[in-house]
Amino acid sequence: MGLQALFFYLFAFIAIASAFMVISARNPVHSVLFLILTFFNAAGLFLLTGAEFLAMILLVVYVGAVAVLFLFVVMMLDVDFAALRTKALEYAPVGALIGIILALELIFVIGGSTISPEIAKKAAVPIPALTERSNTQALGDVLYTHYVYFFQIAGLVLLVAMIGAIVLTLKHRTNVKRQNISAQVARTPETAVSIVKVKPGQGI
């Protein structure tokens, strides 16, 4: 138990410290790198609670894909973040409001489960004990068996969002030379090369 507490405080401390560095670092690329460190430690915290599947998915999806794109964009765009920072105080009230709402929600969730513990037990599908079913299987049960239609609809929403993004950015330009891969592959020596006998001193 002592070891687990030690790791909890280690992950939690690094997560909070690097989250603080995300908003205080001067260089935006450093901010993103600290964000990645925060994700990493959050994955560690997931591991400590026994949610190993969520921890790995957090790494694969957020750190391995989303944060790479973040870093990609931040590195490519030459945004003058120093100028943005001077306006930071203008946005402070909105940020504070969001923070207060989040804190209130957290208080409701934690307070609710301590005041009436029976609420926590009213989950629609009781998750079996860890000894019977690993949490990968339990998540699979919930997502793909009990709530498969909702899962499909969520996928559809993402599909619509993706099509929207493509429609917004797709431009058919006519003056661009495109490759036709199948035409390139279909080329044979017969269609591509012709052998010409050139007489000396005459050329073609």
Next chain:
Amino acid sequence: MEQFFFTYVLPALIIVGQSLLLLVALLLFIAYILLADRKIWAAVQMRRGPNVVGPWGLFQSFADLLKFVLKEPVIPAGANKGVFLLAPLVAVTLALATWAVIPLNAGWVIANINVGILYVFAISSLEVYGIIMGGWASNSKYPFLGALRSAAQMVSYEVSIGFVIVTVLLTVGSLNLSDIVMSQADGLGTKLGLPPSLIDWNWLALFPVFIIFFISALAETNRPPFDLPEAESELVAGFMVEYGSTPYMMFMLGEYAAIVLMCALTTILFLGGWLPPVDVWFLNWVPGIIWFLLKASMVFFMFGLVKAFVPRYRYDQLMRLGWKVFLPLSLFFLIVTAFVLKLTGWA
């Protein structure tokens, strides 16, 4: 005090000892894989390859190591110093960290975790950070271009690798790497009434997926023909242009550790891990680790041959192959596998 020793100190010492043993063995293996790579390349071009240091050049990698370590590390004036030095460390640490879950033999694994394959996938998807950080922190044009290329490339090919892994998982029903190997003890051959042999392994039943995985593994580890991030004919050395001495060596070490990891992963997912090719007594008598190393070396031999034979892809061809060929194909085979398993009741 005695209880404290037996519950905390002793297990920790054992884990540290196992990790050190694995690391030393792995680094030795990488040293010779590097030499093999150069020798294979040389043999294809009808050269001799490194043959001066030691008999047949066997100590070449160690001479290179000394050379790298004894040189002065140069940090460019405009570089972001912290990130510049952190990048090779990240590359090598992540590449070595993955080995914690790789089973080399029945029970020979440091951390036999439930989600082993996901862990490997997660950590290998992080390896791109070493390259991006190195390219960005160098504060120079070519490294930056190399970093951008590798970011796009590795993210693209991860998608098809992910689908291939899911296809294998469907046939196995477990995320544990040891379970994946053991599930290959019976398969196609035993269903036909043959004794357990190499046709039971996943490579035959999932042959198209195996090919997709092999090619995607080349792209994921930035091996030729997909070495666009360090394409020397256009980007000098890509993201490593500004690196020299020990930091450069660490990048190379990370790269080769990732390559050997992909060879080991191919062995585990498709070539039956430590299982002997035919179930007869004298082959069963050979330790599983020998089979594992043989298979991994064979996969690396194919990596080496591809490097020597195949010309480098153009970047748009690389992207087309990843998104328009491998992604639909691997998705198609995933669905086909799921249907076959469901309809035949083999799952």
